[in-house]
Amino acid sequence: MKKYFFIFSSFIVIISILTYIFLIPHPTKLDMTYPSFMTAVTNNQVKNAYLSPNDNFFQVELVNKPNILYRIPNPKTDNFTEYLLLHNITVQYGNENALLNAFRIFVIVLIIGAMIYLSKKGNPKNFNIFDSNKNKNKENKELITLDQVAGNVEAKSMVQDIIDFIKDPEKYSDVGARMPRGLLFYGPPGTGKTLLAKAIAGEANVPFYAMSGSDFVQMYVGVGASRIRNLFQKAKKNEKAVIFIDEIDAIGKHRARSASASNDERDQTLNALLTEMSGFHENKGIIVIGATNRLDTLDEALLRPGRFDRQIEINLPDFNSRQTILTHYAKQKPISDDVNLEALSKSTVYFSGAMLENLLNEAAINAANDSNTVITQEHIDRAFYTILAGSPKMDLSFLTDKDKKITAYHEAGHALATKILQPEHFISKVTIIPSVRGTGGFNLSIPSDTQYQTKEQIIASIQVLLAGRAAEELIFGSSNITTGASNDIQKASSLILNYINKFGMDQDMGLFSMDVLEKNYDNQLVNRCREHINDLYDKTLSLLTNNQELLEQITAELIEKESLNHDDIKRICA
Numbered sequence: 001m002k003k004y005f006f007i008f009s010s011f012i013v014i015i016s017i018l019t020y021i022f023l024i025p026h027p028t029k030l031d032m033t034y035p036s037f038m039t040a041v042t043n044n045q046v047k048n049a050y051l052s053p054n055d056n057f058f059q060v061e062l063v064n065k066p067n068i069l070y071r072i073p074n075p076k077t078d079n080f081t082e083y084l085l086l087h088n089i090t091v092q093y094g095n096e097n098a099l100l101n102a103f104r105i106f107v108i109v110l111i112i113g114a115m116i117y118l119s120k121k122g123n124p125k126n127f128n129i130f131d132s133n134k135n136k137n138k139e140n141k142e143l144i145t146l147d148q149v150a151g152n153v154e155a156k157s158m159v160q161d162i163i164d165f166i167k168d169p170e171k172y173s174d175v176g177a178r179m180p181r182g183l184l185f186y187g188p189p190g191t192g193k194t195l196l197a198k199a200i201a202g203e204a205n206v207p208f209y210a211m212s213g214s215d216f217v218q219m220y221v222g223v224g225a226s227r228i229r230n231l232f233q234k235a236k237k238n239e240k241a242v243i244f245i246d247e248i249d250a251i252g253k254h255r256a257r258s259a260s261a262s263n264d265e266r267d268q269t270l271n272a273l274l275t276e277m278s279g280f281h282e283n284k285g286i287i288v289i290g291a292t293n294r295l296d297t298l299d300e301a302l303l304r305p306g307r308f309d310r311q312i313e314i315n316l317p318d319f320n321s322r323q324t325i326l327t328h329y330a331k332q333k334p335i336s337d338d339v340n341l342e343a344l345s346k347s348t349v350y351f352s353g354a355m356l357e358n359l360l361n362e363a364a365i366n367a368a369n370d371s372n373t374v375i376t377q378e379h380i381d382r383a384f385y386t387i388l389a390g391s392p393k394m395d396l397s398f399l400t401d402k403d404k405k406i407t408a409y410h411e412a413g414h415a416l417a418t419k420i421l422q423p424e425h426f427i428s429k430v431t432i433i434p435s436v437r438g439t440g441g442f443n444l445s446i447p448s449d450t451q452y453q454t455k456e457q458i459i460a461s462i463q464v465l466l467a468g469r470a471a472e473e474l475i476f477g478s479s480n481i482t483t484g485a486s487n488d489i490q491k492a493s494s495l496i497l498n499y500i501n502k503f504g505m506d507q508d509m510g511l512f513s514m515d516v517l518e519k520n521y522d523n524q525l526v527n528r529c530r531e532h533i534n535d536l537y538d539k540t541l542s543l544l545t546n547n548q549e550l551l552e553q554i555t556a557e558l559i560e561k562e563s564l565n566h567d568d569i570k571r572i573c574a
């Protein structure tokens with residue numbers, strides 16, 4: 001965007017200078033004596049005559065010398081005017097053509113203005129007097145629909161009612177429903193957060209206003225806040241709108257953790273945002289969407305009810321989504337028949353949507369460089385390595401089949417244990433695609449609605465947590481277990497401690513809770529926790545051993561598809 005502005009401004013400057021030089025006449029000024037002037041008058045050669053405002057010179061233009069202005073200093077005005085009138089020449093007052101002068105001044109102002117503008121643009125630290133976010137708030141011109149966002153099925157279903165709400169807010173307010181004012185999209189870069197936000201605006205057919213948190217970095221105090229107010233003001237002129245703030249962590253960073261410098265500014269900006277969000281009417285149909293790669297750094301103030309209270313994870317695409325994305329972008333390019341998009345989807349584990357798009361683009365560039373009219377497999381292969389080399393942060397180890405296999409067994413272990421021990425749970429997704437919450441896959445199971453948890457249920461939860469490690473040990477042997485279970489172990493440990501010390505569920509330890517003592521845990525409690533959790537681990541290991549065939553089946557399908565849903569698990573275990 002900035003590039004276009006630069007080109008545009010340079011263009012204006014050049015046009016202005018050329019206009020000044022070539023199109024505006026710059027007559028030469030020559031002095032003329034009184035007698036030669038008289039001769040010119042008698043010979044009917046005078047075209048125009050001006051009297052300067054303070055009467056100190058006359059200025060005339062001759063018929064046959066169009067580009068010269070003659071000046072006659074100190075004319076004796078009275079005689080002069082009469083003499084000219086005698087020869088049918090009217091005297092104009094004012095030294096030159098006033099209109100021409102006004103135009104000159106206008107062009108000069110334009111040049112100076114454009115130069116100041118350019119110098120400010122070149123220096124991003126400067127607060128820009130000409131810029132009032134105009135270039136950043138794009139109205140939604142090309143309509144993007146949900147269909148154009150590949151994958152992210154859960155995310156798309158989670159925004160469905162938001163679209164519905166924007167279209168018909170009354171439907172919700174009539175039944176007293178308070179819709180979220182803000183959505184927060186979080187996930188790795190390039191996964192389509194911006195695209196999804198645009199799609200929401202597109203589906204609801206409302207204007208889309210976008211801004212990036214990084215626009216507020218290193219700005220003078222107060223400017224960020226006023227930009228936020230401007231943005232909301234513009235959006236509020238419409239009955240309905242989607243306001244998108246990318247990189248929201250730049251303004252909403254956890255206060256304690258952010259550096260002390262420029263804190264004032266960030267706080268002001270953040271406060272302005274919070275105030276604006278609580279300011280607009282609940283049932284108006286305006287939705288604010290924030291996006292971040294780092295949920296953990298956000299200030300809690302942003303996540304409270306009435307703010308960004310619906311948080312939606314946008315993940316890296318799995319095999320199917322990658323195939324959809326690649327097919328989508330391949331349609332727009334001449335791809336040779338030898339290209340196997342399915343195989344390409346398989347080998348692009350850990351690629352984001354943006355990287356996949358970029359991959360095909362690089363391949364097209366390679367084809368053009370080779371003066372080819374179609375993109376071949378060889379062009380794609382080269383592009384593949386260019387992309388890999390260009391993303392140093394990418395964990396290439398995940399691309400090895402071995403790591404994929406370990407992760408798959410680990411996640412399959414969790415899934416199978418859930419299916420057997422917690423049949424009432426709904427397994428929404430099992431995946432080997434890492435999420436931003438942690439490394440490895442993740443396994444989200446939503447418990448059916450109950451207020452209390454029974455002893456049996458807590459034990460089952462602990463076993464499900466331990467099942468990842470148990471699966472690793474069962475398949476790869478106890479000396480090949482990995483660090484992938486650290487999070488599970490931590491959660492299981494805190495559950496077992498609560499089981500004994502908080503809920504009083506362990507028969508041997510009884511009901512007494514150490515929590516009431518000054519110095520909390522004694523050895524006996526720690527030992528009992530250890531004993532208990534190891535015992536549960538053994539049970540889980542034999543549970544998986546007895547169901548190893550199912551474990552293998554889930555794993556095989558998981559390696560192939562990379563993510564499975566409730567129905568897949570149900571089908572395999574049926």
Ligand SMILES: Nc1ncnc2c1ncn2[C@@H]1O[C@H](COP(=O)(O)OP(=O)(O)OP(=O)(O)O)[C@@H](O)[C@H]1O
Nearest residue numbers: 148149150188189190191192193194195353354357
């Ligand atoms: N799920 C997807 N379906 C189709 N295209 C996608 C998808 N994800 C990414 N892309 C492509 O990648 C481009 C960049 O995606 P987008 O800007 O939406 O990512 P983002 O998550 O907002 O990234 P960032 O966190 O870096 O802001 C999109 O314009 C689109 O071309």
Ligand SMILES: [Zn+2]
Nearest residue numbers: 468484485488
């Ligand atoms: Zn795990």
